[in-house]
Amino acid sequence: MFEYLLQGILATFQMDVFPFLLAGVTGGIAIGALPGLTATMGVAIMLPFTFGMGAGASLAMLIGVYVGAIYGGSIPAILLRTPGTPASAATAIDGHELVKQGYATKALSISVICSFLGGLVSTIMLITVSPMLANFALRFSAPEYFTLALFGLTIIASISAKSMTKGLIGGFLGLIVACIGLDPITSTPRYTFGVMELYNGLSIIPVLIGLFAISECLLQAEQLNLGAGNAIKKFSHSFVSRKEFREFLPSGLKSSLMGTLIGSVPGAGADIAAFVCYNEARRSSKKPETFGKGSLEGIAAAEAGNNGVTGGALVPLLTLGVPGDAVAAVLLGALTIQGLSPGPMLFQNSPDVVYGVFSSMLIANFLMLIVGLLGIKLFCRIVEVPKVLIVPMIAMLAVVGAYSMNNSMFDVGVALGFGFLGYLLTKCEIPLSPIVLAIILGPMAETNLRKSLMMYEGSWSFLYERPIVVVFIALAALSIYSTWRIKKKVNASEQEQAAAA
Amino acid sequence: MIYGAILLFALVFLFLATQFQEAGDMHAIGSGFYPILTCFILAGLCIMQLVTEWRTASDDQAEAEPANWQRALMVFAVLAVYGLGMMLIGYLPATILGFMAILFLLGVRRWTWYLAAPVFSFALSYIFAEVFMVFLPAGSLFQ
Numbered sequence: 339m340f341e342y343l344l345q346g347i348l349a350t351f352q353m354d355v356f357p358f359l360l361a362g363v364t365g366g367i368a369i370g371a372l373p374g375l376t377a378t379m380g381v382a383i384m385l386p387f388t389f390g391m392g393a394g395a396s397l398a399m400l401i402g403v404y405v406g407a408i409y410g411g412s413i414p415a416i417l418l419r420t421p422g423t424p425a426s427a428a429t430a431i432d433g434h435e436l437v438k439q440g441y442a443t444k445a446l447s448i449s450v451i452c453s454f455l456g457g458l459v460s461t462i463m464l465i466t467v468s469p470m471l472a473n474f475a476l477r478f479s480a481p482e483y484f485t486l487a488l489f490g491l492t493i494i495a496s497i498s499a500k501s502m503t504k505g506l507i508g509g510f511l512g513l514i515v516a517c518i519g520l521d522p523i524t525s526t527p528r529y530t531f532g533v534m535e536l537y538n539g540l541s542i543i544p545v546l547i548g549l550f551a552i553s554e555c556l557l558q559a560e561q562l563n564l565g566a567g568n569a570i571k572k573f574s575h576s577f578v579s580r581k582e583f584r585e586f587l588p589s590g591l592k593s594s595l596m597g598t599l600i601g602s603v604p605g606a607g608a609d610i611a612a613f614v615c616y617n618e619a620r621r622s623s624k625k626p627e628t629f630g631k632g633s634l635e636g637i638a639a640a641e642a643g644n645n646g647v648t649g650g651a652l653v654p655l656l657t658l659g660v661p662g663d664a665v666a667a668v669l670l671g672a673l674t675i676q677g678l679s680p681g682p683m684l685f686q687n688s689p690d691v692v693y694g695v696f697s698s699m700l701i702a703n704f705l706m707l708i709v710g711l712l713g714i715k716l717f718c719r720i721v722e723v724p725k726v727l728i729v730p731m732i733a734m735l736a737v738v739g740a741y742s743m744n745n746s747m748f749d750v751g752v753a754l755g756f757g758f759l760g761y762l763l764t765k766c767e768i769p770l771s772p773i774v775l776a777i778i779l780g781p782m783a784e785t786n787l788r789k790s791l792m793m794y795e796g797s798w799s800f801l802y803e804r805p806i807v808v809v810f811i812a813l814a815a816l817s818i819y820s821t822w823r824i825k826k827k828v829n830a831s832e833q834e835q836a837a838a839a
Numbered sequence: 840m841i842y843g844a845i846l847l848f849a850l851v852f853l854f855l856a857t858q859f860q861e862a863g864d865m866h867a868i869g870s871g872f873y874p875i876l877t878c879f880i881l882a883g884l885c886i887m888q889l890v891t892e893w894r895t896a897s898d899d900q901a902e903a904e905p906a907n908w909q910r911a912l913m914v915f916a917v918l919a920v921y922g923l924g925m926m927l928i929g930y931l932p933a934t935i936l937g938f939m940a941i942l943f944l945l946g947v948r949r950w951t952w953y954l955a956a957p958v959f960s961f962a963l964s965y966i967f968a969e970v971f972m973v974f975l976p977a978g979s980l981f982q
Contacts (some may be wrong), residue, residue, distance in 0.1 A: 390973050503884055507885060526870040529855060560911040561907070562946075733937075734963070737918055738925075738930070766841045
């Protein structure tokens with residue numbers, strides 16, 4: 339394992355990979371710093387740039403964007419009390435209070451240090467846990483994969499923002515979209531309407547670009563207010579002292595571990611991790627009364643928690659081929675473009691790619707720390723970039739990106755169609771992530787269900803005869819239950835914060 | 840209205856799924872089983888949501904705010920024309936015009952901001968072609 343990891347680290351420092359990783363981290367921080375642009379959208383919009391790259395450079399750049407954007411979201415959260423990404427909502431509570439007291443640089447430096455801690459701890463967990471889990475998953479056959487996909491589909495419950503029904507509607511829409519093309523077992527054409535381009539199903543990349551980039555542009559265009567500016571007040575440039583570092587370090591370390599664990603549970607994203615960690619830090623703090631008034635521990639907990647998710651979310655993706663959240667689903671698309679399919683066999687067939695991902699994660703976190711600390715003043719300026727320029731840039735990039743994958747106008751049409759669909763669904767508060775997860779997991783569930791029934795000659799007894807299948811069914815039920823519990827806790831925490839504010 | 844549209848979509852796709860031509864009957868479930876089940880559940884969820892919306896309709900109407908959806912539709916139309924224009928007149932002119940059209944739709948009237956259009960277009964073209972080796976369309980009119 340260490341030999342592969344060392345090789346991966348050396349490969350990441352090669353000139354055909356490292357500049358892309360650095361560009362990814364820097365670009366990711368910039369994307370996250372722009373309010374309204376999420377990490378998912380950042381990774382989706384950067385995908386077209388990776389079409390001509392090798393697997394190492396491509397994944398390094400996208401991982402850099404992911405890691406950078408989750409941290410970058412804290413910059414406007416702290417400076418403007420406007421979270422750049424949903425994951426930074428908890429950071430805004432204490433971060434902006436510190437800014438009001440004149441300590442913006444201090445708040446931003448705690449944020450980057452704890453984001454680094456969270457990312458580092460989660461990467462170490464990813465490196466140690468993933469190979470073991472992948473080794474175990476080699477025993478899986480069709481029934482296990484069917485229930486695994488079913489378990490993955492329960493993620494829809496946890497990423498359905500407010501209404502479970504709306505999330506399920508999005509999920510089932512995605513499942514129908516996933517049926518377009520030739521039937522995976524008998525090659526019967528389904529919903530192809532005689533259009534040749536539909537026989538292989540819809541490409542995931544134009545769908546992702548449409549849902550996450552084009553729909554966001556349309557929403558921004560609708561809500562844009564030219565008069566609204568992002569003015570930042572003048573602030574002190576003092577960094578954290580040694581005493582302050584010792585004060586928030588335990589909270590940061592504990593939240594890093596918690597964030598990693600939450601991230602490895604499919605569906606529990608960075609936003610949930612940040613709130614759970616923030617709540618726990620306040621509960622266990624010696625000075626709980628400072629929370630909500632510029633607590634250093636509060637910023638540390640929220641940031642270590644949300645960046646802890648970055649490595650955790652890659653565990654189910656790499657080992658089982660199940661994306662833990664929407665960003666992981668986009669990364670799965672990137673792996674597919676490179677002709678790789680995540681899952682236990684990836685560890686057997688392409689260990690160089692797997693350890694390349696591990697080392698990219700590791701180095702991306704160090705780069706985030708360096709770039710984040712050096713660029714604090716610069717990133718403060720990014721939040722002032724007018725949205726009116728960002729909207730056309732992202733819109734043009736999205737159309738060009740959809741076209742350039744296969745040089746196909748059909749893909750542009752798919753991206754535009756899904757962009758408009760995403761816009762309509764978002765306006766009706768139907769979340770978009772379930773659609774993507776269903777498009778990815780739907781074929782996996784159907785193919786393996788039908789293979790299982792063939793194996794068992796039409797009997798459904800595989801659902802209770804195979805121990806791992808039973809475990810996955812139990813995990814699916816537990817996932818729905820725990821999602822319900824976590825959501826209840828997060829809602830209570832948000833209500834308490836609102837009441838306190 | 841959106842749930843009505845999704846319900847209609849589910850019912851049409853449900854009907855289409857019943858028409859799939861099976862290649863063989865050696866399997867326990869055919870190619871129509873999964874889409875039929877999915878469409879059926881989706882239709883049920885839409886009916887549930889329609890009932891919920893209908894029950895709370897009076898509250899929502901009071902909270903409804905006017906939105907600038909026309910601007911979003913116009914930006915969408917520009918993007919659709921941009922996609923076609925890119926094939927016809929090529930990436931660079933199409934992107935410059937498309938960028939400027941969106942800026943205009945977003946209410947930008949200061950001419951200096953329009954300089955961002957050629958700068959962005961040339962920069963993106965350079966990055967795609969020189970760094971990532973992805974070549975953008977030159978336009979059928981000029982070929």
